[in-house]
Amino acid sequence: MSNDVEFNEDKPDKPRNIVKKLLTAFITLLLLAAIAAGGLWYYVTGELKPTTASEQEVRIKIEPGSSPAIIAQKLEQNGIIRNNTIFVWYLKWKGIGSKFQAGEYAMNPGITNDQIIEMLNAGQTVKEEMVRVTIPEGYTVRQIADKLAETGQFSAEQFLKIAESTTGQYIADAYRQIPQDSSITHHLEGYLFPETYEFVKGTTEEQVVERMLQELDKKLATIEGLDKQLDKLGVSFHQMMTIASLVEREVVVDKERALVSGVIYNRIKQKMPLQIDATVQYLFDKPKERLFEKDLQIDSPYNTYKIPGIPPGPIGSPSIESIRAALFPEDTKYLFYVTKKDGSKEHLFAETFEGHKKNIEESKKQANK
Known part of the structure; x- marks a missing residue:
């Protein structure tokens, strides 16, 4: 028997080959993962870049309670961001988005994500264009209509049409106190509170009326015991407002309001005609510098030279001071x-x-x- 060892050179080293293959596979996976990560990073950073810059301003309205996801969708739809999903991921990564404020924003395509976030966090909303108008105390519905028309935003004709309508659907409490009386010239006369108002451009005449009626409600709410005092005087709310309008037109000095109111009530009790010139002036489109005897003879339920008691309704919009005077007349x-x-x-x-x-x-x- 020979002592020489016989080697088979073609037989592979199995363990060594397995390790080599595993290492190759691992390196390949690492390379693929790196490539994938690089590709993902490239994609994400690309999607986070600003959109193509434009000078065309875009208005975006964010409703109260909108989530970051909903806001992101609106931003993408309006061309402000590239990808709403990645924008939301970006917000989560930075731990922000919960303090975004509602409102209308003006943005230009091309701004960065951080600029968008800053605007939303700070509530840098568009300041709405406003119309400011002052309605003086004692103004009639016709004068109010003309004053509103001076702004160029409202129609005097449309406003008068609304003021004369008896079928308005208003939520103000005071509105429900107006009687359905065909002798009243303007249904809303006296109930449109005189004040300085600011309206958003685009506000309708109906919305103006509602605002003025609600302002009257707000002022009346400051008077304690109003209903109890009406019962004590024995007058309706509408009658009280009519007397308040007379006081408004007759008195300039505040300290005399309650005293003049007391005189009016005294004359009513004694069934004397009030003979107040302002009730005759109310019959004309524009006040006259002087009334003549023929004017005092005009046949009208508003002419207190011919009829006893008060007119069918107010002759202008009284101030809260005149309303108080009509409610609490001086004992005289x-x-x-x-x-x-x-x-x-x-x-x-x-x-x-x-x-x-x-x-x-x-x-x-x-x-x-």
Whole structure:
């Protein structure tokens, strides 16, 4: 038997080959993962880049309660971001998005994600264009219509049409107090509270009316015991508002409002005609500088020279001070008053007609000084 060992050179080393194959596969997987990661990174960074810049402003409205995902969809739809999903991932990665504020935003394509985020966090919304208008106390519906038309945003004709309608659907409490009376010239007369208002451009005439009616509601809410006082006076809310409008037109000096109101109530109780010039002036499109005897004879339910008691409705929009005066008239025995001619715009008061005539003469003397 030979002592020589016989080697088979063609027989492979199996363990060594397996390791080699595993190592090759692992390296291949690493390379593929690196390539995939690189590709993903390239894709993500590309999708996070700003969109093509444009000077064309885009308006985006974010509703209250909108989630970051919904906001991202709107941004993509309007060309502000490239990919809403990746934008949301970006927000999560940075731990932001929960403080985005609702409103209308003006954005230009081409801004960065961080600029978008800054705008949304800060609530840099578009400031709505507003229309500012002041309605003076005592203004009639017709005067209010003209004042609104001066802004160039409202139609006086449309506003008057609304003010004359008896079928409006308004939520204001005061509106429901207006009686369905065909003798009322303008259904809403006296109920459109005089105030300085700001309206968003595009506001309709109906919305203006609703706002003014609600403003009256708000002011009336500051008067305690309103209903109880109406019962005490024995008048309806509408009658009280009518008296308030008379006080508004008759009085300039605040301290006299309750006193003049007391005179009006006294004359009503004694069934005397109120003989208030402003009720006659109300019959004309524009006030006259002077009323003549023929004007005082005009046949109208508003003419307090011919009818006893108060007109069928207000003759203008009273201030809250005049409304308070109509609700809480001063206890007085006066039945007459005449304007002083000394420039003070105050009145001289009298209990009797004889005393009233003396006051008229006194007023004339003041005018001649």
